[in-house]
Amino acid sequence: MRMRHIRLIAATGTAVAALALTACDNGTGTEDEGAARPKATVAAAETNVSKSPESSTPVKDTAGGATEASPVARTEAPSTKPAASAGRKGQSTGRSVVLCNGTNTSVTAQLLSRPLNHMLLTVKNTGGKTCELPYYPVLRFDEMQWVPQADEGTQPQAVVSLAPGESGYAGVLLSAADGSGSGGMTAHKLTVGFQGMTPNSDGGPSATPALPAKGVYYDSTLKVTYWQKDLGAISGW
Numbered sequence: 001m002r003m004r005h006i007r008l009i010a011a012t013g014t015a016v017a018a019l020a021l022t023a024c025d026n027g028t029g030t031e032d033e034g035a036a037r038p039k040a041t042v043a044a045a046e047t048n049v050s051k052s053p054e055s056s057t058p059v060k061d062t063a064g065g066a067t068e069a070s071p072v073a074r075t076e077a078p079s080t081k082p083a084a085s086a087g088r089k090g091q092s093t094g095r096s097v098v099l100c101n102g103t104n105t106s107v108t109a110q111l112l113s114r115p116l117n118h119m120l121l122t123v124k125n126t127g128g129k130t131c132e133l134p135y136y137p138v139l140r141f142d143e144m145q146w147v148p149q150a151d152e153g154t155q156p157q158a159v160v161s162l163a164p165g166e167s168g169y170a171g172v173l174l175s176a177a178d179g180s181g182s183g184g185m186t187a188h189k190l191t192v193g194f195q196g197m198t199p200n201s202d203g204g205p206s207a208t209p210a211l212p213a214k215g216v217y218y219d220s221t222l223k224v225t226y227w228q229k230d231l232g233a234i235s236g237w
Helices: 002-025 037-050
Strands: 054-060 069-070 105-112 118-126 131-133 138-141 160-162 169-173 183-187 192-193 216-218
Touching: 105 192, 118 160, 160 169
Parallel strands: none
Antiparallel strands: 054 069, 105 118, 118 169, 131 160, 138 192, 183 216
């Protein structure tokens, strides 16, 4: 009797074990709700999620240190940062332009006996590259608070371009010969400003050509010509 009891218990245990295996295989079994998930299983699950094609990778926020999630297949937008340029671009030609200014030229101011009350500005390219003289000189005598206007009738057909060693010119009407000007005064310092490729833009460092020791008299009729490549273009101005 005792032997049969032992065999019955063994058979019952085998049946219970088989039943448990069958329940786990068909997904209908239960597990102990109080048991914690093994850490290895959680780590493996997280690894599988991170490798999913639908997962996201962090993209650095270009405006700061924060990050945002973006799909793996996302194509980065092209950078809007301008590339380094070898030189300034002309408005129409698209080629590199070196501007004539106080760093690559020498400037002289010469009083003329004819025409009366006129002065000649000469700009010589002392650099190693061709430079351009857009528009007209921006003049300032001493600490004057206004800018002399240019005679639009002297505007050339193209921007004046000076090869190394070449010179450009501009005429200056200092005062009215008939005395019709107002606010006349004598200046002892002249500053010549240069414009860029757009009107009234900064073309670079200015120049300060010497004036006669006695100074230069000017009044409200003060005006200038556009820069010229040919001195003859303003000889009768």
